Amino acid sequence: QVQLVESGGGSVQAGGSLRLSCSVSGGGVSGRNIFTIPIVGWYRQAPGKQRELVATVLNNKITNYAEPVKGRFTISGDYDKRVRYLQMDSLKPEDTAVYYCNARGYRGEYEYWGLGTQVTVSS
Secondary structure, three states: OOEEEEEOOEEEEOOOOEEEEEEEEOOOOOOOOOOOOOEEEEEEEOOOOOOEEEEEEEOOOEEEEOHHHOOOEEEEEEOOOOEEEEEEOOOOHHHOEEEEEEEEOOOOOOEEEOOOEEEEEEO
16 A cells, blocks of 8 residues: 655744655555655645645646745655655744645545655744
8 A cells, every 4th residue: 555654744943944854665565655656745734723724746846836935845766766855945933733644646546645644943
């Protein structure tokens, strides 16, 4: 069974940085890894708020960032390690949330979510 595995959350002060990681577990039968799934992204959910898009990468090439994180967050990856990263710099208290990795097919014919990782930014 395919699962997304996240890591890298934690607590930092405003202005600090964190890097989240996302990889695929159990993708052997399907042949899927984080680089063979066309749409990969991160979402976040703060207490009392709806889950919102943070950033996505399409076909390992085209990135899209939500306005609040543009210029501060960057999606990258390590192909050899089969890991996608979300580098988060200049963190703000309003970035505090649970961050979820998401991966899906072009038409949503399959979709996977990670369990989430907590990011806390203190002022």
